Amino acid sequence: MKAIVKYAAEPGNMEIREVPEPSAGPGQIKIKVVAAGICGSDLHIYDSDIAIPVRPPVTVGHEFSGVIAEIGEGVEGFEVGQRVVSETAYAYCGTCEACREGWYNLCPERKTLGYWYNGISTNDTGVPAGRVHLIPEGVSDIAAAMTEPLACVCHAVFDLTKISPTDIVLVSGPGPIGLMTMQVVKAHGATVIVSGTNVDTERLALAKELGADYTCNIQEESLEDLVKTLTKGKGVDVALECSGSHFGTNSALKLLKRRGYFTQIGMGKPEVPFYIEALNYKEPHVSGSLGSRKANWEQALTLLSQGKVKVEPLADVRLPMEEWETAFDKFRKKEGGKFILYPFKED
Numbered sequence: 001m002k003a004i005v006k007y008a009a010e011p012g013n014m015e016i017r018e019v020p021e022p023s024a025g026p027g028q029i030k031i032k033v034v035a036a037g038i039c040g041s042d043l044h045i046y047d048s049d050i051a052i053p054v055r056p057p058v059t060v061g062h063e064f065s066g067v068i069a070e071i072g073e074g075v076e077g078f079e080v081g082q083r084v085v086s087e088t089a090y091a092y093c094g095t096c097e098a099c100r101e102g103w104y105n106l107c108p109e110r111k112t113l114g115y116w117y118n119g120i121s122t123n124d125t126g127v128p129a130g131r132v133h134l135i136p137e138g139v140s141d142i143a144a145a146m147t148e149p150l151a152c153v154c155h156a157v158f159d160l161t162k163i164s165p166t167d168i169v170l171v172s173g174p175g176p177i178g179l180m181t182m183q184v185v186k187a188h189g190a191t192v193i194v195s196g197t198n199v200d201t202e203r204l205a206l207a208k209e210l211g212a213d214y215t216c217n218i219q220e221e222s223l224e225d226l227v228k229t230l231t232k233g234k235g236v237d238v239a240l241e242c243s244g245s246h247f248g249t250n251s252a253l254k255l256l257k258r259r260g261y262f263t264q265i266g267m268g269k270p271e272v273p274f275y276i277e278a279l280n281y282k283e284p285h286v287s288g289s290l291g292s293r294k295a296n297w298e299q300a301l302t303l304l305s306q307g308k309v310k311v312e313p314l315a316d317v318r319l320p321m322e323e324w325e326t327a328f329d330k331f332r333k334k335e336g337g338k339f340i341l342y343p344f345k346e347d
Contacts (some may be wrong), residue, residue: 002344003059004324007084009089011048016322016344019059022118022126030126031084035145035196036321037063037196038331038339040244040267044113046328051270054115057103061121061341062088065085065135065144075129085147087131087297105155105291121321123343133297136305142318142340143304146176146311148292153180156240156265156289157188158299163238163261165189170227170236171212172252173243173266174203176314176338179210181265183309186211193236195223195251196243199334210310218251227255234258240265246272253278261285314338320345328342 005017027098042060044050047291068082078084086263090312092107099107113119113199163169167190171182174196185192193214195206204215214230216223226237236259241249244266253275256262262284278284303309317336319327320343327339 001123002321003118004061004321005057006045006054006060007054007057009054011046012046013048013056013259014046014060016324017057019118019122021124024070024075024126027075027129028072028256029068029075029084029122029129029132030072030084030127031066031132032069032124033064033066033120033122033343034141035065036061036120036341036343037145037149037339038327039063039149040331042114043328043332046265047088049187049270051223052112052115058115059118059120059122060114060124061119063110063145063148064125065121065141065147066120069124071127074199078129078132083135083141084132084143085135085297085301086113086127086133087151087292087294088113089131089149090127093199093224099163105293112335121324121341123346126136131142133301136301139301139304140312142315143311145340146338147297147300147304147313148179149177150180150184150248150303150309150311151292151296152289153177153184153280154296154299154303155292156263157181157184158296159293160287161238161261161263162285163190167237168193168231169240170252170255172239172241172248173245173331174200174207174215175242175266175334177265177316178242179203179207179241180309180311181339182207182212184242184303185212185238187303187308190238191230195248203337206313210313223251224255231257235260237261239263239347242266244268246274247309250275253282253284256282256284258282259284262287264288309317315340318342
């Protein structure tokens with residue numbers, strides 16, 4: 001079968017190749033891919049500038065929805081034909097401090113679907129049964145294909161950040177992650193400001209449609225003035241940085257109140273200029289965010305099934321996997337929101 005394969009280290013070195021069709025070994029489930037999302041990290045894999053271990057040759061991709069095609073020996077609780085999604089933490093040690101405390105997303109031995117193990121940019125993939133979650137009734141295949149990034153957002157918001165209904169929250173960056181983050185925050189009952197730039201005009205409009213209380217194009221209006229007005233000068237209670245830009249990070253820290261919560265969700269360059277004075281003068285609660293845990297997948301699927309987070313409007317570019325290069329190029333140029341690829345046509 002065909003697959004999009006990162007076949008060697010160094011930038012580029014990615015192409016469509018013929019690969020063996022997987023089978024469901026003991027404890028595994030074989031899943032027929034229905035819809036696959038493109039993540040920013042897929043571009044980092046293409047560019048070979050990502051810190052997460054990658055083992056070429058490997059089929060890339062980790063965001064998807066599918067249907068169970070085969071069940072391996074010893075697997076219970078699943079049936080062929082069920083609609084499912086799978087976590088990306090394919091393997092982890094289970095014995096380190098992080099794993100024992102339930103934070104296996106931070107396991108130093110974690111190996112990831114689409115990085116170390118063959119991923120989902122193909123027609124069929126095999127995963128450990130323990131990573132598989134059933135898709136609730138009423139959640140479409142397209143929406144379910146975005147469970148993984150939504151689970152990452154749930155980890156950042158539910159596990160790492162404290163938000164109350166009376167808070168004013170800044171979400172920096174209205175890309176797909178930012179728009180999901182905004183909706184998860186709204187599910188907490190808080191007031192949300194979403195900021196972006198000229199390139200984000202359509203995304204900021206979509207943010208309003210999806211429930212943002214305020215939006216701000218920082219190239220046309222003052223985000224600082226808006227925050228001062230809404231917070232009576234104290235600063236936002238929470239800042240969730242989703243753009244991955246150092247400007248977004250530093251701006252969010254400057255607009256954060258004293259002892260506020262700041263969580264970096266967007267992944268940017270390895271080293272950036274950093275407004276370190278904020279750490280001294282404001283004593284903020286600062287955290288990064290990496291991946292997700294099992295509970296976050298259940299949270300994400302629940303939010304989707306309850307209609308509290310709407311992700312289908314984000315999936316405005318849908319292409320066959322044969323056109324992956326076009327999709328990657330458009331993604332890099334921000335010519336779309338969330339990119340969905342459909343499996344290869346079978347011969």
